[in-house]
Amino acid sequence: MNRELKIFLQLLGCFLIIYFLPLGNPKVVRALIEGFNLLQWYAREHTLGCVIPAMFIAGAIATFLSSVSVMRYLGPRSNRLLAYSVASVSGFILAVCSCSVLPMFAGIYKMGAGLGPACSFLYSGPAINVMAVFLSTSVLGLDIGLARIIGSVLFAFAIGLCMAIIFRHAEEKRLEVTMTMPESPASKRPLWKTSLFFLSMILFLIFSDWYSTNDFNVTTQDGTQLTVNVRQTTKEAVDFQIYNPDNSLKPNVIRMDISSIKMMTPVPSLTTTIHAIRWYLAGFMGVIVLLMTWKWLDSDDRRDWMNSTWDFSKMIIPLLFGGVFVTGFIGVLIPEQMVANFVGDNGFLSNLVASVIGMMWYFATLTEIPITQTLMNLGMAKGPAVALLLAGPALSVPSILVINKILGFKKTVTFVSLVVVFSTIVGMIFGKIF
Numbered sequence: 001m002n003r004e005l006k007i008f009l010q011l012l013g014c015f016l017i018i019y020f021l022p023l024g025n026p027k028v029v030r031a032l033i034e035g036f037n038l039l040q041w042y043a044r045e046h047t048l049g050c051v052i053p054a055m056f057i058a059g060a061i062a063t064f065l066s067s068v069s070v071m072r073y074l075g076p077r078s079n080r081l082l083a084y085s086v087a088s089v090s091g092f093i094l095a096v097c098s099c100s101v102l103p104m105f106a107g108i109y110k111m112g113a114g115l116g117p118a119c120s121f122l123y124s125g126p127a128i129n130v131m132a133v134f135l136s137t138s139v140l141g142l143d144i145g146l147a148r149i150i151g152s153v154l155f156a157f158a159i160g161l162c163m164a165i166i167f168r169h170a171e172e173k174r175l176e177v178t179m180t181m182p183e184s185p186a187s188k189r190p191l192w193k194t195s196l197f198f199l200s201m202i203l204f205l206i207f208s209d210w211y212s213t214n215d216f217n218v219t220t221q222d223g224t225q226l227t228v229n230v231r232q233t234t235k236e237a238v239d240f241q242i243y244n245p246d247n248s249l250k251p252n253v254i255r256m257d258i259s260s261i262k263m264m265t266p267v268p269s270l271t272t273t274i275h276a277i278r279w280y281l282a283g284f285m286g287v288i289v290l291l292m293t294w295k296w297l298d299s300d301d302r303r304d305w306m307n308s309t310w311d312f313s314k315m316i317i318p319l320l321f322g323g324v325f326v327t328g329f330i331g332v333l334i335p336e337q338m339v340a341n342f343v344g345d346n347g348f349l350s351n352l353v354a355s356v357i358g359m360m361w362y363f364a365t366l367t368e369i370p371i372t373q374t375l376m377n378l379g380m381a382k383g384p385a386v387a388l389l390l391a392g393p394a395l396s397v398p399s400i401l402v403i404n405k406i407l408g409f410k411k412t413v414t415f416v417s418l419v420v421v422f423s424t425i426v427g428m429i430f431g432k433i434f
């Protein structure tokens with residue numbers, strides 16, 4: 001489709017939505033407000049600590065990594081076992097959400113990484129998270145935790161291989177084009193400097209986006225004490241669920257004005273302790289990155305790096321913000337109780353619904369666990385719970401919009417379909433066994 005036609009259809013779509021939006025319907029108005037609430041939460045909690053550092057890393061990948069190095073380890077003709085192994089377990093190292101992985105995925109794919117390993121990395125990055133697996137096991141049960149970690153690693157391999165096989169002809173043409181391009185100039189720095197530079201930036205991202213269990217002890221202005229799991233925070237209000245004495249979550253999400261809360265302290269744990277000092281740790285790594293930038297990079301390097309970072313930002317950030325707003329809007333129209341009504345058994349339809357819902361919702365790191373627990377308390381069966389955990393963290397409306405921009409419509413539909421189909425099948429098998 002020609003570029004001008006795409007722009008026309010996008011403008012037409014926006015016009016039709018605005019023209020026919022039923023603003024007299026209270027539910028639609030509430031959905032609009034919740035869309036902006038989720039967008040504000042995303043801007044306050046994830047943009048500075050997650051999205052922006054990832055953009056700088058993506059820009060650095062495009063600027064400082066030679067295409068020869070990327071092709072050697074992740075290209076279509078690289079050692080498949082090595083390429084897929086590294087890509088499939090990257091989530092253990094990164095421990096970040098999908099919005100952080102997307103810019104890095106765009107960077108390595110632009111530099112010539114094969115579609116298969118790149119897609120394995122794209123799925124693995126947000127899906128396999130040591131803390132998330134541990135909490136899945138402790139909160140949702142050992143069987144679900146093990147199913148999540150085994151399924152995620154196997155999925156990363158399988159999805160990457162399927163993408164490479166399905167689009168092998170397109171990949172061969174892409175490889176031919178890549179091989180005709182002039183070879184990247186030799187790096188100005190030794191390998192150890194480049195490696196240390198990237199390691200420092202990745203550590204900055206890990207610390208700045210350090211996950212929190214979101215469990216808090218809350219004291220209200222009238223003296224009521226609660227243990228809650230925070231779902232969303234905006235400038236004026238906090239959305240949370242209250243813990244029962246047996247450590248399960250009550251299904252209702254409560255919104256409380258910030259002014260009604262006297263004190264709000266994290267439930268003590270190693271994770272929350274590190275989360276409390278994450279900006280000090282990230283700041284330390286940031287100073288190291290700045291020193292390296294000053295000492296090791298010249299003015300041309302810095303200019304090229306900033307230009308690449310800005311190019312990725314222009315491409316990705318508007319899509320992320322638009323997708324987050326749409327997710328908040330849809331979330332009101334499809335509440336959790338409605339979802340739970342469709343996933344009460346381990347049949348095909350229940351697992352398919354769980355996979356599709358997981359594909360659409362945006363899960364920040366670890367938030368999928370209390371949401372799944374709530375759905376299970378409302379009647380979700382174990383099979384759909386596993387399907388949701390396998391499809392949810394890796395996909396969302398924002399990430400799908402960005403993937404489409406990078407890979408195109410056909411490859412995006414195929415990638416999303418593989419995640420949904422595999423999650424549905426594994427959910428059915430798990431439900432039948434357990």
